[in-house]
Amino acid sequence: MKKDHKDVSMAVIRRLPKYHRRLKELMEKDVTRISSKELSGMIGFTASQIRQDLNCFGGFGQQGYGYDVSELYTEISRILGLTEHYNTVIVGAGNLGQAIANYSNFEKKGFHVLALFEKNPRLIGLKIRDVPVLDIDELEEFAKNKSVDIGVICTNSENAQDVADQLVKLPVKAVWNFAPVDIILPENIVQENVHLSDSLFVISYLLKMQRDEQQNP
Amino acid sequence: MKKDHKDVSMAVIRRLPKYHRRLKELMEKDVTRISSKELSGMIGFTASQIRQDLNCFGGFGQQGYGYDVSELYTEISRILGLTEHYNTVIVGAGNLGQAIANYSNFEKKGFHVLALFEKNPRLIGLKIRDVPVLDIDELEEFAKNKSVDIGVICTNSENAQDVADQLVKLPVKAVWNFAPVDIILPENIVQENVHLSDSLFVISYLLKMQRDEQQNP
Numbered sequence: 171m172k173k174d175h176k177d178v179s180m181a182v183i184r185r186l187p188k189y190h191r192r193l194k195e196l197m198e199k200d201v202t203r204i205s206s207k208e209l210s211g212m213i214g215f216t217a218s219q220i221r222q223d224l225n226c227f228g229g230f231g232q233q234g235y236g237y238d239v240s241e242l243y244t245e246i247s248r249i250l251g252l253t254e255h256y257n258t259v260i261v262g263a264g265n266l267g268q269a270i271a272n273y274s275n276f277e278k279k280g281f282h283v284l285a286l287f288e289k290n291p292r293l294i295g296l297k298i299r300d301v302p303v304l305d306i307d308e309l310e311e312f313a314k315n316k317s318v319d320i321g322v323i324c325t326n327s328e329n330a331q332d333v334a335d336q337l338v339k340l341p342v343k344a345v346w347n348f349a350p351v352d353i354i355l356p357e358n359i360v361q362e363n364v365h366l367s368d369s370l371f372v373i374s375y376l377l378k379m380q381r382d383e384q385q386n387p
Numbered sequence: 388m389k390k391d392h393k394d395v396s397m398a399v400i401r402r403l404p405k406y407h408r409r410l411k412e413l414m415e416k417d418v419t420r421i422s423s424k425e426l427s428g429m430i431g432f433t434a435s436q437i438r439q440d441l442n443c444f445g446g447f448g449q450q451g452y453g454y455d456v457s458e459l460y461t462e463i464s465r466i467l468g469l470t471e472h473y474n475t476v477i478v479g480a481g482n483l484g485q486a487i488a489n490y491s492n493f494e495k496k497g498f499h500v501l502a503l504f505e506k507n508p509r510l511i512g513l514k515i516r517d518v519p520v521l522d523i524d525e526l527e528e529f530a531k532n533k534s535v536d537i538g539v540i541c542t543n544s545e546n547a548q549d550v551a552d553q554l555v556k557l558p559v560k561a562v563w564n565f566a567p568v569d570i571i572l573p574e575n576i577v578q579e580n581v582h583l584s585d586s587l588f589v590i591s592y593l594l595k596m597q598r599d600e601q602q603n604p
Contacts, residue, residue, distance in 0.1 A: 180589075183589055183592055183593075184585070184589060186588070186592065187582070187584060187585035187588040187589070188585065190588065191567075191569070191582070191584075191585075192569075195568075195569070249592065249595075250588045250591055250592050250595075251588075251591035251592050251594055251595030251596075251598075252588065252591060254591065254594075254595055254598070256591060256594065264486065264489075265482045265483070265485040265486035265489060266482070266483070266486040268482040269481065269482035269483040269486055270583070272481075272482060273583070275567065275584070276584070276587065279584070279587075279588075279591075280591070281587065281591075319594060320590060320594075343594055343597065344590045344593065344594055346586065346587065346590060350408075350492065351412075352408070352409075352412070360590055360593045360594060360597075362586050362587070362589055362590050364581070364583065364586050365404070365408070366487070366490070366581065367404060367408075367492070367493070367496070368401070368404035368405065368408075369563070369579050369581050370493065370496075370498065370563065370579070371403070371404040371407065371467045371468075371469065371496075372397075372400055372401060372404065372579055373537060373561045373563060373577055373579050374467055374468035374469060374471065374473060374496075374497070374498075375400055375403065375466065375467050375468050376400075376561065376577045377468055377471075377473065377536060377537075377560055377561055377577060378466075378467075378468030378471055379468075380560065380577075381468075381471070
């Protein structure tokens with residue numbers, strides 16, 4: 171019995187990929203069944219948190235028997251939309267754009283990269299795996315009669331908003347932004363930002379704490 | 388008056404880079420003063436949350452006057468350890484490693500990339516900006532008599548744990564891991580993981596929700 175999960179909080183949703191990753195690791199180790207307590211030890215959330223999270227999507231485990239690893243993995247894949255197909259374009263074919271186009275694992279999960287777009291003539295014409303790097307001026311024409319689900323922004327900060335506006339016009343349904351600025355999109359478009367510096371600055375915070383402690387123990 | 392901030396929660400720490408980013412944007416727009424309410428509108432946290440967060444590090448704002456943007460930016464930079472210097476090595480000089488080495492903004496914030504390390508002979512000998520790509524077998528020798536603060540893992544999943552073990556031996560104080568696996572490190576080493584798929588899978592979740600709603604409105 172599946173619950174309607176329209177009202178699941180973003181905090182729960184953001185934890186789902188972590189469950190997905192851990193369950194995959196368990197499957198690779200041929201573990202077939204796991205309790206919320208064992209999963210808790212692996213994943214760092216409390217057992218009660220895990221039960222609550224999974225209950226948002228209907229009950230999976232059986233009291234006293236734990237979760238069937240492969241079944242739960244399949245269900246979470248389905249909930250995360252990883253059994254669907256998503257057409258993707260990447261704007262910016264520099265190192266980062268190429269790195270993302272090269273992640274064969276994304277392709278396996280249903281994210282199909284149609285093309286990369288670039289304004290640098292030295293990159294236009296390249297192929298990354300089998301995906302062509304096209305002129306950014308061809309984006310609109312290219313997207314005609316195609317349904318593009320996700321636009322990935324791998325440009326620098328200065329161009330990010332312009333690119334976002336172009337993607338919105340195609341239209342795309344979601345923007346995955348790697349440029350280190352916050353872009354503005356219409357509300358109906360899904361936006362995910364990957365700000366690498368946010369993660370790096372947590373490291374520097376913790377290292378500075380260590381230094382301070384060593385100097386003033 | 389600064390409070391001792393040893394006990395600040397990771398949730399607060401993870402919000403600090405976002406404040407930092409927004410304050411920089413305000414400075415670029417020549418905004419000199421902002422209330423927690425205005426900041427709340429920009430940043431999406433409640434005004435009360437913002438006041439609480441900033442109070443963890445001593446009071447910055449003045450009741451009724453708001454925050455001095457530039458002063459708060461400087462203070463948050465200092466708290467985040469961005470006034471310090473960090474020696475960094477990147478292992479894996481593929482597209483992702485090169486992309487990170489190319490972020491000149493990280494250099495400006497004190498993260499100095501000493502070298503990239505790679506096992507692919509076609510990449511060894513390259514220079515990314517002025518940073519050399521060296522043979523991974525030279526890592527240990529290279530790090531002798533140097534203090535390496537941060538090791539960045541940009542290899543594939545299969546090699547990530549081996550690389551992590553090598554970095555621990557140097558030793559490094561922190562590991563910034565981009566490989567899509569969870570690596571195991573001694574507890575005294577700071578670990579930050581960037582799992583790009585976690586972010587992508589939130590997009591697919593939200594797109595699938597939209598599709599489901601369109602099919603069953």
